[in-house]
Amino acid sequence: MPRGARSVKLASTRISATSNVARMATPDHPVPPAAFAGRAVIVTADDFGFSREVNAGIIRAHREGILTATSLMVAGTARDEAAALAREHPRLDVGLHLVVCRGRSVLAPDRLASIVDAAGNFPESPVAAGMRYFFNRALRTRLRDEIRAQIELHLKLIGRLDHIDGHLNFHVHPVIADLLIGLCAEYHVPCMRLPREPVATTLALAGDHAVRKLVESVIFRELSRRARRQLVERGIRSTDSLFGLYQSGHLSEQYVLGVVARLPPGLTELYFHPAADIGGTPPTLEAQSEVAILTSLRVRAALADRNVRLTSFAEIARAERDAAASTPLR
Secondary structure (H helix, E strand, O other), X not given: OOHHHHHHHHHHHHHHHHHHHHHHOEOOEOOOHHXXXXXXXXXXXXXXXXXXXXXXXXXXXXXXXXXXXXXXXXXXXXXXHHHHHHHHOOOXXXXXXXOOOOOEOOOOHHHOOOOOOOOOEOOOOHHHHHHHHHHXXXXXXXXXXXXXXXXXXXXXXXXXXXXXXXXXXXXXXHHHHHHHHHHHHHHOOOEEOOOOOOHHHHHHHOOOOHHHXXXXXXXXXXXXXXXXXXXXXXXXEOOOEEEOOOOOOOOOHHHHHHHHHOOOOEEEEEEEOOOOOOOOOOOOHHHHHHHHHHOOHHHHHHXXXXXXXXXXXXXXXXXXXXXXXXXXXX
């Protein structure tokens, strides 16, 4: 075959692969995990409702890219716009982004004494917040009330809740996890994020900040292990693996392509923090680059080449409900 013909054939194959993944697994048509045995990915974005720039980046990544899910900050300044956008995009799986640090509370400050300041702001320091929540047992009832309030406001705004994660992954803090998992069972929330990223894979792809990543891996591995025991006992699902934790704020297309090439079998969550420039105060270049990654044809084609299926927490919950409903009682 002449070289030119080979080039045309190769290009045609790439285009076909991109088209195939667009047909078989897109944010508008995610594939439930029960439909296959292999590799599945839930592509999520945190901080929906934080700002109009974040909202714009998430919606673009969903409409034009591979984003299948997001999580809402129910006390965010752009929360109402995010809720309206969720109604306009019913295929976007909108979970709760629980905030107990670096954000605002839903409950009034006088109901959260020693937790928030007079303006309703949680502590800025994760270390200070974590120590306070762990050692001050008197705060636990108030924290449970705030978590419940965030869940109920999310249900009011969105109408459904199939997954919960946490700002700064604070939802796996031992005290917060105990409270949250109990409430997940009460409200029948079927899925929760476990931040257990294979650190060896991340270091192989991006060796920068190795010490920080190794320290974080020890912390989050133990916190996730502890939380997982409770999730299993309560019948709450999580993914088998996750990427986006240790490289947060430093994601690149090359890194994501490397992750796709090394995806383990089973269900993986890839999570991002995208934002788009809409003419006001521009978001960081890193956040804008994540929109480009999520809409990248190279990333889409890589998923097709590996026969990776896109799905969502909502699809998982729906598939499991259908399976349970079709199982005859004995």
